[in-house]
Amino acid sequence: MSSPADATIAVSVHGPAGVLDLVVPAGATSVDVAREYAQQADVSGIPLLQTALGERLNASVALADAGVQSGDVLVATTGVHRPRKVTLLEKAKNAPETPALASMIAAVAAGVAVLAGWYAARLGEDTVRTVAVGLLLGCSLLGVLPGGRHLRQRAAAAPAFAAAAALAAIYEPGAHLLPAVVGSTAIAAAVVAGIGRALGSGADEVATVWIATGLTVFACCGATALLGWDARVAWTLLLFLAMMAARFAPSLAIDVPDEALLDLERLAVTAWSARDSQRKGKRGRIVVAGEAMERLVGRASRTVTASAVAVLVVTATAAPLLLQRATIDLDRIGARCLVLFAGLSLLLAARSYRHAAARNLLRLAGLSALAWLAAFLAAGPGADQLDTFFWCAIGLGVVALAAAVATGRGWRSVWWSRRAEVAESLCGSLAFAAAVVAAGVFRRLWELTS
Template structure:
């Protein structure tokens, strides 16, 4: 057995070198190789020194094969490492095949998110059908399936666990709605309150089992608790359910305005350079070129902060869309008296306009689209209820007028779409948003029936 010291010409140039020992059929050979050398380079050098006709395969002492397309340093080979030069055919172990097969499967979080949204929508439709079918056996089976789905989705393990756990509260809310629904508008607020509470509890349990922080589950807990408190207020105080729906519309409108400021909440000590008094996030850096002082927050922490805030804002906008899509039809259908009906329609219109105007401030594409969908859902429900009250002649004229208004609005949106970024359009939009918000607050007094109750008391 002979010891030979040789240098290997690297396949990719590098200044640093490492010393390794290669055990093979002809003995031990000590080689000094660059960091960028590959196992093929080392095997070729060993074959040249040993007079072998073929290039051997390099392995670790434990039998792990070194990939030929990667550098030695990338695979953890350091100075003093002992490698084995093997000849013949090598059969991969079953564990290696399983690992490579698992790594070959691509991660598709976008597809998983779409699938979970569709599953949550299917759960809501099935709960609605089972609750109104009048068949106790069908309702029991549906509730059991939805509860089992919520339990399976709440387990925070496996691939796409983050997307799956985000849909678990939706399954729990659908199961609660199917179990406690009773015909009639007088109990609808209580049923919605129970569903919101079930969603909040499921999200809290799932978040407790999750290994890390999950902003979507946090939004589920907050929104579910708020909806439960608002909807439980009407049955407990013996108020009309319109009060809860009107309050939810106002809260959704305010959430569209203040959600980013609540999500991007950075402590002052995290942005403060204790030595240089750099108080802005843009001046925070991980490393300093000078000798004086050090900065408090590293760059990975800033990236994590931005990612967490993005998920929080997106989840908040999705919650706003869900609340407006549910509260607006309930508000319009529960307003049967003319005065209350006028207030409900005005509140739906102005709240939708305020949400649409608030969406212009969002630079995140998904959040902006969710808010626009929320504002348009309010207007679509308003149009649907208005069309239902019209006769055939008025219905035809209404469709014609709405089509013309839609074309005019589309042309105006295309013309001014890029103008929101200018100072002139931004000021006009700010004034319009404040005006629509004030009108929505004023409409809440009429939509909830408070104005009519005071009028009847004084008349």
């Protein structure tokens, strides 16, 4: 048996005649309540009842079975008002921020833009080429405009659209023109990155890396084209500079400004503390603000990640161009040695990175250089050297595996870290020596003195 309190429901009915508080039986339907409201409020006709959320109450179901409880608010209306439908655009605006997903989409969009620019550049039809250039350039400018969601990710991908537009606009077939084309695409990306930074798009670190990389590529390729040098000089310089950037990029990211540190000993100069003499040898207390360090770490993380992406792109682009351009035997040996030592140096430099994304990107850069080298050894001139490269790789892998199993800690041990540091320095030195041969300087001097 239910109690009398459970047998009745107290509701407030809001309608055209005002608010009316009613106590109705739990078995009453919405029609009974609407009829009672119309009688007491002197309303012509029987209104329809719905919940505060706009859901219509079924006339054949009791209020208790419909989920109505004491204290609920019902709405009496002459028509049924359904809840307002939320459009897909409104759902997208109200969705929470997803930086990881936005970064992935921006990276995919940048890759698709480069492929579109490359496809439009190789088309002979000028109309499609012009339309592609206009669309890519418009997307790059819209990406750096301030305002909207995921501004940082859009501004980071916008220079890639500008580079693709420049590639589609000025590409001409011919190996001798390729450095000029690459340099023009790099300076276009740097200009758009500079525009985004000037507009305050919120991606200053990534824009700085875009500008530095674009100007470096433009300087190397432009000097080669203006001085009439062979194109392999530009690819040699870019590959060598990418290898060196992997080692010096972290030093730019860990620069801590002086205002980030607070010295309590200098700030705590009050009337009471000034009377006390400072004891010699007392260590000062340095306090770092939590929010300031979070901003500092975030800025450094974006700088290191953007630098690793730049190293990956430059390495994956310059390595095949250098191997393809080196046709003379002596230059070919130098180019292959440079790609080999640069790839190994990048793999060894990646172990010192504690940032997971940057470490994986540098490993991909080193593996891409070694993969291009293996492909050219298999399909390019001098394919008989593949067996030697294959057995050397297997031997080095076995030695590394045995050493890792014996130590039990791999590169984390102090002994292996020192050996890896020596190996990295040795690979860098050998890469520098191979760059002289790959660029043709050694062969040129040999021809002049012979």
